Amino acid sequence: xxxxxxLALHVGLPVLGLALLLTLVRLAKGPTIADxxxxxxxxxxxxxxxxxxxxxxxxxxxxxxxxxVLALLSFLGTVAFAAYxxxxx
Amino acid sequence: MSLRDLLAAALLLAGVLTALLAAIxxxxxxxxxxxxxxxxxxxxxxxxxxxxxxxxxxGALGVTTRALAAVAFVFLTAPLAAHAIGxxxxxxxxxxxxxxxxxxxxxxxxxxxxxxxx
Numbered sequence: 001x002x003x004x005x006x007l008a009l010h011v012g013l014p015v016l017g018l019a020l021l022l023t024l025v026r027l028a029k030g031p032t033i034a035d036x037x038x039x040x041x042x043x044x045x046x047x048x049x050x051x052x053x054x055x056x057x058x059x060x061x062x063x064x065x066x067x068x069v070l071a072l073l074s075f076l077g078t079v080a081f082a083a084y085x086x087x088x089x
Numbered sequence: 090m091s092l093r094d095l096l097a098a099a100l101l102l103a104g105v106l107t108a109l110l111a112a113i114x115x116x117x118x119x120x121x122x123x124x125x126x127x128x129x130x131x132x133x134x135x136x137x138x139x140x141x142x143x144x145x146x147x148g149a150l151g152v153t154t155r156a157l158a159a160v161a162f163v164f165l166t167a168p169l170a171a172h173a174i175g176x177x178x179x180x181x182x183x184x185x186x187x188x189x190x191x192x193x194x195x196x197x198x199x200x201x202x203x204x205x206x207x
Binding site: 019045052061064067081 | 102121128
């Protein structure tokens, strides 16, 4: 275990977990549905960062493909959510 | 510990802390539009830093190419997603924060086109 991977494991992942918790707070209390969509978008985006940090922590480049697919799905989900919201008023 | 490792560690830390800043911005900003602005821009930078740290850490041609492609994809799609959410919020009639000065979107209901900030 190199210094970089232990840094990713012991500093990167806890900080990202804290960020995910703060996002979940906004997701729970967001006054409008648009706030919740923004929070969901940030959750998906933070998930991509988590996968990237996990790739560094595990020293395995396969996780990079996971991050790319997650980025694609998160973008499509957010745009679909926004289009549905805009049409459904 | 080589210079490359040091640079990768700095990029990783910068990315992770910027992601935390994005979450704090999402929690603390006053309305949807500022929240979306803060979170989408900061987290784009965070993802770029994490992917570049990954590319530096592995240093292989395939990994670097995929990481750069992922950065390009994120830079192309993140503003689109934020713009779509912002448009949807305006269409839903989500109010702006009281201190908002320029409102360049066409008003949905008559009046309130030129509110002056007192």
